[in-house]
Structures are given as structure tokens and as C-alpha cells.
Amino acid sequence: MLAAIGVDTVAELFDQIPEPLRLDRPLELPEGLSEAEVYERLAALAARNADAESEVCFVGAGMYDHYVPAIVDAITSRSEFLTPYTPYQPEISQGGLQVMFEFQTAMSELTGLPVSNAGLYEGPSSVASAAYLAIGATGRRRFVVSRGVHPHSRETLATYSVGYGAEVVEVGLEDGLTDAAALAAAVDGETAAVILQSPNFLGAVEDVGALGAAAKEHGALLVVACDPMTLGVLEPPGAQGADIALGEGQPLGNRLDFGGPSFGFFCATEEQIRRMPGRIAGETEDVDGRRGFVLALQTREQHIRREKATNNICTAQALNALGAMVHLAWLGRHGFRELGELLVRRTAYARERLAAVEGVELLHAAPVAREFAVRLAAPVDRVLDRCAERGIAAGYPLGREYAEYEDGLLVAITERRTRAQIDDLAEALGAAIAAERVELVNQGLTNSTEEALG
Amino acid sequence: MTLTQTPMQAERAETIYEKSKPGRRAAVLPDAEVPETPLEQLIPQHLLRQEAPRLPEIAEPEIVRHYNRLSRRNFDLDSGFYPLGSCTMKHNPRLNERVAALPGHARLHPAQDPRRAQGALELMWLLQESLGEICGLPHVSLQPSAGSHGELAGLLLTRAYHAERGERRTKVLAPDTSHGTNPASVTMAGYEVVKVATNERGGVEMDDLRAKLAENAGEVACLMLTNPNTLGVFDENIEEIAALIHETGGTLYYDGANLNAVMGQSRPGDMGFDIVHVNLHKSFSQPHGGGGPGAGPIAVSERTAPFLPRPQVVRREGDNGHGPFFDLDFDRPQSIGRLRGFQGNFGVFVRSYAYILSLGADGLAEASETAVLNANYLKAKLADGRAGERLPIAFDRHCMHEFVLSGKPMKDQLGLATLDLAKRLLDFGFHPPTVYFPLLVDEALMVEPTETETKESLDAFAEAVERILAEAEDDPELARQAPYTTPVRRLDEVRATRRPVVRQQLGEPA
Numbered sequence A: 001m002l003a004a005i006g007v008d009t010v011a012e013l014f015d016q017i018p019e020p021l022r023l024d025r026p027l028e029l030p031e032g033l034s035e036a037e038v039y040e041r042l043a044a045l046a047a048r049n050a051d052a053e054s055e056v057c058f059v060g061a062g063m064y065d066h067y068v069p070a071i072v073d074a075i076t077s078r079s080e081f082l083t084p085y086t087p088y089q090p091e092i093s094q095g096g097l098q099v100m101f102e103f104q105t106a107m108s109e110l111t112g113l114p115v116s117n118a119g120l121y122e123g124p125s126s127v128a129s130a131a132y133l134a135i136g137a138t139g140r141r142r143f144v145v146s147r148g149v150h151p152h153s154r155e156t157l158a159t160y161s162v163g164y165g166a167e168v169v170e171v172g173l174e175d176g177l178t179d180a181a182a183l184a185a186a187v188d189g190e191t192a193a194v195i196l197q198s199p200n201f202l203g204a205v206e207d208v209g210a211l212g213a214a215a216k217e218h219g220a221l222l223v224v225a226c227d228p229m230t231l232g233v234l235e236p237p238g239a240q241g242a243d244i245a246l247g248e249g250q251p252l253g254n255r256l257d258f259g260g261p262s263f264g265f266f267c268a269t270e271e272q273i274r275r276m277p278g279r280i281a282g283e284t285e286d287v288d289g290r291r292g293f294v295l296a297l298q299t300r301e302q303h304i305r306r307e308k309a310t311n312n313i314c315t316a317q318a319l320n321a322l323g324a325m326v327h328l329a330w331l332g333r334h335g336f337r338e339l340g341e342l343l344v345r346r347t348a349y350a351r352e353r354l355a356a357v358e359g360v361e362l363l364h365a366a367p368v369a370r371e372f373a374v375r376l377a378a379p380v381d382r383v384l385d386r387c388a389e390r391g392i393a394a395g396y397p398l399g400r401e402y403a404e405y406e407d408g409l410l411v412a413i414t415e416r417r418t419r420a421q422i423d424d425l426a427e428a429l430g431a432a433i434a435a436e437r438v439e440l441v442n443q444g445l446t447n448s449t450e451e452a453l454g
Numbered sequence B: 001m002t003l004t005q006t007p008m009q010a011e012r013a014e015t016i017y018e019k020s021k022p023g024r025r026a027a028v029l030p031d032a033e034v035p036e037t038p039l040e041q042l043i044p045q046h047l048l049r050q051e052a053p054r055l056p057e058i059a060e061p062e063i064v065r066h067y068n069r070l071s072r073r074n075f076d077l078d079s080g081f082y083p084l085g086s087c088t089m090k091h092n093p094r095l096n097e098r099v100a101a102l103p104g105h106a107r108l109h110p111a112q113d114p115r116r117a118q119g120a121l122e123l124m125w126l127l128q129e130s131l132g133e134i135c136g137l138p139h140v141s142l143q144p145s146a147g148s149h150g151e152l153a154g155l156l157l158t159r160a161y162h163a164e165r166g167e168r169r170t171k172v173l174a175p176d177t178s179h180g181t182n183p184a185s186v187t188m189a190g191y192e193v194v195k196v197a198t199n200e201r202g203g204v205e206m207d208d209l210r211a212k213l214a215e216n217a218g219e220v221a222c223l224m225l226t227n228p229n230t231l232g233v234f235d236e237n238i239e240e241i242a243a244l245i246h247e248t249g250g251t252l253y254y255d256g257a258n259l260n261a262v263m264g265q266s267r268p269g270d271m272g273f274d275i276v277h278v279n280l281h282k283s284f285s286q287p288h289g290g291g292g293p294g295a296g297p298i299a300v301s302e303r304t305a306p307f308l309p310r311p312q313v314v315r316r317e318g319d320n321g322h323g324p325f326f327d328l329d330f331d332r333p334q335s336i337g338r339l340r341g342f343q344g345n346f347g348v349f350v351r352s353y354a355y356i357l358s359l360g361a362d363g364l365a366e367a368s369e370t371a372v373l374n375a376n377y378l379k380a381k382l383a384d385g386r387a388g389e390r391l392p393i394a395f396d397r398h399c400m401h402e403f404v405l406s407g408k409p410m411k412d413q414l415g416l417a418t419l420d421l422a423k424r425l426l427d428f429g430f431h432p433p434t435v436y437f438p439l440l441v442d443e444a445l446m447v448e449p450t451e452t453e454t455k456e457s458l459d460a461f462a463e464a465v466e467r468i469l470a471e472a473e474d475d476p477e478l479a480r481q482a483p484y485t486t487p488v489r490r491l492d493e494v495r496a497t498r499r500p501v502v503r504q505q506l507g508e509p510a
Helices: A010-016 A035-046 A070-076 A094-111 A123-138 A151-164 A180-186 A208-217 A270-275 A302-308 A318-355 A380-389 A419-442 A447-453 B060-071 B094-100 B118-135 B147-164 B181-188 B206-215 B238-247 B256-261 B302-307 B346-383 B385-390 B408-414 B418-427 B455-474 B476-480 B493-498
Strands: A142-146 A167-171 A193-198 A221-226 A244-248 A264-268 A281-285 A291-295 A360-362 A371-376 A408-412 B139-141 B171-175 B192-196 B220-225 B251-255 B275-277 B298-300 B312-316 B325-329 B403-406 B444-447
Touching (some): A035 B094, A035 B118, A035 B346, A070 A318, A070 B060, A094 A264, A094 A281, A094 A291, A094 A318, A123 A151, A123 A221, A123 A244, A123 A264, A142 A151, A142 A180, A151 A193, A151 B147, A151 B181, A167 A180, A180 A208, A193 A208, A208 A221, A264 A270, A281 B493, A302 B181, A318 A371, A318 A408, A318 A419, A318 B060, A360 A419, B094 B346, B118 B139, B118 B256, B118 B312, B118 B346, B139 B302, B147 B251, B147 B256, B147 B275, B147 B298, B147 B302, B171 B206, B181 B192, B192 B206, B206 B220, B220 B238, B238 B251, B251 B256, B256 B346, B346 B385, B346 B403, B385 B408, B385 B455, B408 B418, B418 B444, B418 B455, B418 B476, B455 B476
Parallel strands (some): A142 A167, A142 A193, A221 A244, B171 B220, B220 B251, B251 B275
Antiparallel strands (some): A244 A264, A281 A291, A371 A408, B403 B444
């Protein structure tokens, strides 16, 4: 090969790098390892994580421990789906492109909006992309966001908004739901988008239609983040007046993976089709009249429009979206709805069961679908530690994100959480809270003790 | 040309919705085990959905057959040579899939308390350290989800860095040949793009750079570059470029798309770059998945480090004989904030870290050497015979990991566009190179063979190009009508943009 090139050594090929810029030492990294050794090294790291296989997981907060059917792994691990690049040559990418088309159809059905893209990175950055679309659609640079929207989405939006030169206004919650009066007061003629989430971060099902009226009145876009697993039972955002419905796709066919990769879905009205971010597959025909699929509307995209592109994103999380599509096909029309009903009923049971525990009370009474918030009469972190000792990840401590809910715990239910596990959780929480209170009494730190000592 | 249909061509593409039959299903769900309370007693009626979404109704064997059938309508890296320039289509080791699927990784909840996710956080920290060493920049954030996300992060970092110094700069320089994501990211970050001319070597035109810096004195926030550049050639002026940018107080951004050429050979940090994004799905072997997932971590210099996204994975030294503790650090007051949910694409990190462990220091350096060797060999092969005449190299010098050919003589002499050659290559079982990029080369073909291809594959590709050019001398129409053997032939892309059909229309089932 060197002779064909006309050099004596490979090193000569690197002569084009100026001498001072050539690394004159090996990288400070370990020597390479055999496959068996790499496996052992990574298995040892994995063993130091408490995962949802080794403990019973009631943690949600945007990502959920659903059962992913075996066929999802079987199909997504096929080389033909795993190893191609983006479908730039449609003649040899019909499989991937058709999957995108089927996925777009499914997401459009779920959200009740006619147009879906082929996927974005994940949920929170999809919110930021919706905001960017809203600037393009309205020429305005102000977003009104409910504090019921996932904290990561709000933080991501804030990060991006510095670049957008846009203002973000947050509206608070009232008994678990977006404060409708405050929202109406916050929206004005300069507002590009009103951004809601339902179920919101506290698990509460928002009345999106009613809240969205403020957006309609002022010509702002209504953007609704939603949990796809609830859309078999909850009114879809499209039917409630949403211009854009989006969300974190992980519950559909994707692993927890410590937070990624997953995908974001993004659906909109026909009016916004030429402002959509990301890839979109479209149906067309080949020269012989055969049905086929291509990347459609590429004139929105960065490789053609450059600085005028609708977004800089060119990743569709295609493999993750395939996982979602296979999961949805496996559930099917009726299974998907039944799963939604199962989640609502088990969640109702769990909520009632936990509320009956001494030291636990509901944080809000609003309707919920698959997640709910409670207040604990003992320090949340210590209660979580005690539950973890019993192999239960009891929930997400709301104090991490909401100073006003320092005593709050968010509990999520999936079809994997059985009635017996829910009963165990109630028992563990009760025991943990009782133990913490005893400890506090022993330390003489509670008001009741002080009163008793009088 | 006879146009006999292949069996796959004869089969009409049917979507899964068209295979749906009312009443069929796959999933068996667990029993509810709790009271079957009517939903409207739990959630107000007007917030409940009336009709279930029209998902397909289909049994498991047919789902499997459907997607297996679809998979066969894809070409993939495991099936053949995929010299797609700038995309680094190297082999994806299956070991990485195996370790990513371990329950300790795959079923780890992202909100897990750091004390109970020490293995995951240590892995992320180790990957940060490794990428920092490879890039020659000590501070790494794994958060960005892709290259373009890393670009946006780097530009927001630049903005925060200048804001901290009380400066408000409005412009970002980028070569006129840059990848389209660069200008798109610039706009999203609130800057205006100023194009810098490219010289005949694909490098920065130094006089134009000086002129643009003078014209926009005090306004330039950043220069975005890739090195090796878009012609696959190392820009030997890089030190001078870095000095010019740094003198004016700007940052120098490295688009890591071409990092595969220089691992263990030369480091962007040593070249003077302040911010680098690394495409883990290119140089670090994460499978591309047909368009994602990937990840685009950034490595940055000391002066921009305080602004890195939050949270950051940190190692805290243990006390009282305890080992180190790996934590998520949220207490970063100067941070630009979050760019996404949770901590990043962890599953990608597992695969890339496994890759780095497998290759080690020597292996990574050797990978770049072999990538450069393979590219130069294929370039030499294509400089012979018809290709040398019809598809000359755009800039004739040793290349790094990829090179660019110009199809202009082929078009002028044979009436064959680069697109025609690309489509004819499909019939020979090859994925074509990147076409019509970079923009400065007429009828460009950008070829990146990567280090995981054999000499035999490279020879076979060169031979296919030769055959296509030979047959075109007799009958150029053959390539103009290609491909013939693919599941579908050339598709009407204009229609898909003018009158987009982006979902299946579903009738109400009876």
C-alpha cells in the first residue's frame, strides 16, 4: 500500500502536520485490552449501580421503568437498522425511511396533530426547539412557561433562550395545577408561546384546553409537553388546541440508560410544517411509479439553508424511534389503551394506599394518570435511604428542583409495579417515617417534644 | 438495458397500518390487580380521550416479519463498504452493545442518587478524562447529544465567556465551506455568521481572515473550523490562525467531525483550539442507528471551563480512608445551564468508553494511522486509469483520513454527474461517498474509507468506479438511469417537498 502511495512509511503521511503540533508521546491512556478484559471492567462498573433490576423502582420524573418487549431488542439490534447512517441515499434506505413514516403516523395519532417529525434528541431540548419555532412563527421573543413543565425542560429553555435573545416568564402552580389566573395575566401580545405540560411534573392532569385560551387570545402558539404513555386514555393535545405537542419518548420502547439515548417526539399543525425542526420522511414514487419514501422538506434544513435553517439539529434518534414504533405495534390499538387504563388504576390505588400511611399526605388533590406527589412528615432523603436499604427506590425527591416542596416525593407507576410492590412501598414508607420521627424525638428536636417538655 | 424487476422491487411497500386487521394483537398485559374503577371517576370526563389512537392491530409474528422485511430494504455498514466522507463509518464492535445492555447500565434510572450510581458516574468521569487527553483540553462535558448540539454548547459558552468580561460580541467567523450545522448553530446562539474564504487547499484564506477580523474589529466572538479541513488536508497555518483569533479575544472552535485523522497524532488543544466537540458516533464507534443516537461531548480550555453545562460529573477525593466519590456537581454558578434532560446519552458513553479501553493509547494512534493510510491508498488507486482523468483529486497532496474528488471532468466529458456515479455505485453494492460537499469543489465526492476496511475492499471500490467510468464511455445513459437493483429506483424528492405526505391516512375501521 505504501508503494502505491509512493511513500516509505506511514509517518511520512503525517508530515503535513507542522512539527510542533505533532504529539511526541503516547496518549496518557491505558494499554488496549482484550474483549474479555473490557467486558469484566465494564461489568464491574455496572455492578456498582443500583438499577431497576436490583431494586423496585418507583422513580419517574420523565423516564419510566416500563417493560420493553423482547422483539424491540431483536429488531433494533439488527445490523440493517443499527449500522447505517442517515438515509441520504433513499434507494438503499427504504427500510429506515418507512420506519420513520410509520413512526410519524403513530406519533401523529397519539398527539392528535397532523404532522410529526422523525424524532429529536430527547424531551427537554424539544421544548427549546418548539420555542425556536414559535419565534419564527410569531416574530416574538417571549415565552410563558408553567412551573408544571419538567424542571429540566425549563432549564434547557432558559439556556437556549440566551442565544435566542428571548425572555422566559414562569407561572406558578396552585394545588398541583398551573395557576390559570396567573397564566392569563402573564400572556400578552409579545408572547411567542405558552408552554404547558400534562400530566405536569407533579403528575397532575392539566386542563390544557382551558389554560390554552390565553394563548389563542393573544396569538401565541400553544406548546404542550406530554407523556406518550398516557395518550391512550388522556385527551390528546391536538384536540385541546395545541399547536405543538412534544415530549420525552423514553417510555416507548426505550431503556432507562441512566438518561439516554432516547428520543424526543415533535408534532404540530399543518401550518407549521415548513418550520419544523429535524428530519421528516415523506411518501413519494420512484421513476417506475413504485411507492417509496424519502427525507422530505429538506429545504428547511441546515445542509441547504445554513444560517437560515429552522434548526441546527440533524439527528433523528432513528434507532430509538424504531424501538418506540415496535413497542407501539406490539401494544397495538387496544393494548395501548389498556395499558393506559392499567396505569391510571394502579396509580389511583397507590395514591390512596400511600395517603393512608401515617406521616404521608397528598401534595395535591388534582387528577393524576401515572405519577403523583405526596408530602412526608420526615426528611425525604433519609426516608429514601431507609427504603433503599429495603431494595425500594421510593420516588423522586421534589426538593431537588422545587424549594417549595422540600418535603415532597414524586411516585411513579408502571405496569411493572405490582399491587404487592405498591403495598410494600406503603409499608416501607410508613416504617421509615416512623423511624425517622423516633430519631427526631430522641434528639429532642421536634416541636412536639419541646411541647411535651413544656 | 432490460428492466426486469427484482423480487424486492416487485413487492409493493406496505406499511404496518395496511397490515392491520381489527381484533389482532401481540401484547398480553398483566392483570390490573386493583379495583376496575371507571376512568371518569378518576379523571374528569372532558380530559379523557374518547377514541383510542389508531395504532396497528397485528400479531407478534407479523410484526417481526414486517420489520425484518423492512430491514432488508436498508443497506448498512455490516453489509458493505460505506465510504461516506465526514461520517467516519467504522466498524461498530458488538462487545460495546453487550456491555451497554448490562442491567446495571440499561436499567439504571437517571435520577438515581449518586451514591447508588457510582459505577455510572465513574465511567462518565473516566470517559471525560480520556476525551480530555485525546483532545488536549482538560475540561469535558458529556452533555451535548450530537455534534450540532456540541456546537451550540460551544457558542453559548463563548457568549458566557465574553459576557463575563463585559463584552458583547455579535459575529462568528466560519469558512464558506463549513458544514451547514455551523452557520445554523451560530444563528441559534444569537450570532451573525461572517464567511471566511477558503484557499485552493481547502484551508483558511489568511488574507481574507485578516480582512474579516479588521472589518469586524471587536465584534468577532469565535472562529469555527475543522482540522483536517473539509478537503481532508491539515491546515498548516493553524498556529497563526489561533494567534490571530486569540489576539482579538475570540475563541477558536474545533468541529470534531474529522478527529479520526489525528487521534494520538496531534491534539486540537495543542493546535490552539479552545473548544472541541467530539462525535462519539464517528471516531468512537457508536453505531449510527440510521440517523441517531450519537453524542457530542465538548472538551474546553481553562478559560471557558467555568461556563460548562450543568450538572458536571466530578471526582471528589475521599477522606478517612474512603475511596474517591463520583458526583454530579450542580453548584456551578457561571454555568450556561442545562442543554438537555438528565446527564446525557449514557448508553453512548458506555460504548465509547469500551472502545477506548479496547484500543488503548497505541490502538487509537494506530487507528488514525490506518485511517490515513487507507485514505491515501484509495486516493492513489483512484488517481490511476480512468478515474484519475475523469475524477481528479481536488487538491493533490497527501490527504489525512479522507479526500475529495471533482466529478467536473466526468460531467463535461461523459455527461455523467456525480449523482449518477453515486447511484450507479449502488448497483455495485457500495454506499457512495458524500456527494456535493464541500461546496467549493465542483461535482464533489468526499471519500472516507476509515481504518476498519481491508485493502481488498478498497481495491474493489476503485475497480467499481473504473468499471462505471468505462461503461459510461460506451453508454452514459446506463449510469444516468441507475440504480437498477435497489428495492426502489430514483425517487421523486421534489414532490416530497412540494406536496409533502408525511403520515399514513387511516380510515376509521369498521
